[in-house]
Amino acid sequence: MKKTLFLLLAFCIVGLAQAQQQILPPMVNVNGVGEVRVQPDQVILTMGVEVREKTLEQARKQADSKAAAIIAYLKKQGVSEKDIQTSYMSIYPIYNSGEYGKATPDFYTAQKTMTVLVKKLNKFDDLMSGLYGAGVNRVDGVAFQVADIEKYKTQARKLAVTNAKQKAIVLTNELGAKVGRVYAINENTTGGRPMPMYAEAAMMKTMDSAGGEGPTIAGGEVIITSNVSISFVIEN
Structure with a gap:
């Protein structure tokens, strides 16, 4: 009998904990994007x-x-x-x-x-x-x-977070509420990988450089992009 009561009590406690976990605070979910453009070195x-x-x-x-x-x-x-x-x-x-x-x-x-x-x-x-x-x-x-790519990834993340927070503030202000604490955040940063140039074009341009002026290659820009998804608690 005591064992049965103990099991019932345990089930009730687990059920109560699960019910509490399912009750989420009011939140605003936003996505933010940060982009940094860097000349390759x-x-x-x-x-x-x-x-x-x-x-x-x-x-x-x-x-x-x-x-x-x-x-x-x-x-x-x-x-x-x-x-x-x-x-x-x-x-x-x-x-x-x-x-x-x-x-x-x-x-x-x-x-x-x-x-x-x-x-x-x-x-x-x-x-x-x-x-x-x-x-x-x-x-x-x-x-x-880019050699110091991690530095620019950090910059892109900061821009993405700022962008997400600005969106959250605009949305909640329109409803007469305020942005509270951060409830959850996910991040993905891409870019900074080598930018390919056609090998044949590179070879021909360099071989012809003796008769031309200026450099024969152009590095353009390396683009580093960070995407964040943040959930903020809404405060009245």
Whole structure:
């Protein structure tokens, strides 16, 4: 009997707690947006070498030699070793003749791709010209980014929160009420990812820079956006 009474009492307490949890205060729910536009100050360059030779060993040695020359050039230009990464490499046979079942390839193609973080945009054109001279014959991608991205994300969040609070104040004032404490908040900040530039366009523009004037790349802007959803308690 005591056990039954104890269980009933426990169920009543749980039910009362659940009922209290379901009673929410009057609230105003608003969304806020904050946007920060920043000029990029870094470039992620993806480039490499591609060679063709009669034998596998010749192709490998040629690709390795050119890659070593490129890395040496980058270091000479002040690019830190930690900002240079070999991101892809391959070597494979090519069969050009139509002879079915041919065992010996016509030649071998070897590729080495490197990803480089360039921190001096004003030196980009000169750096690229030197890279072509060092052996680069493929540019796979050019992307712009911001170094201190977290600082701008914080700014975007603050703007988003301010925007949300202003909306809440306008809405409650129209009803003769006031904005109270914050009941709940959700946030999502995006942007700041590298902005890609077509590799072919980047390569051609830089190769033609000797006959032109001014820089051959334009970084534009990196856009950082924060979205917040905030619930404020309404006070009379």
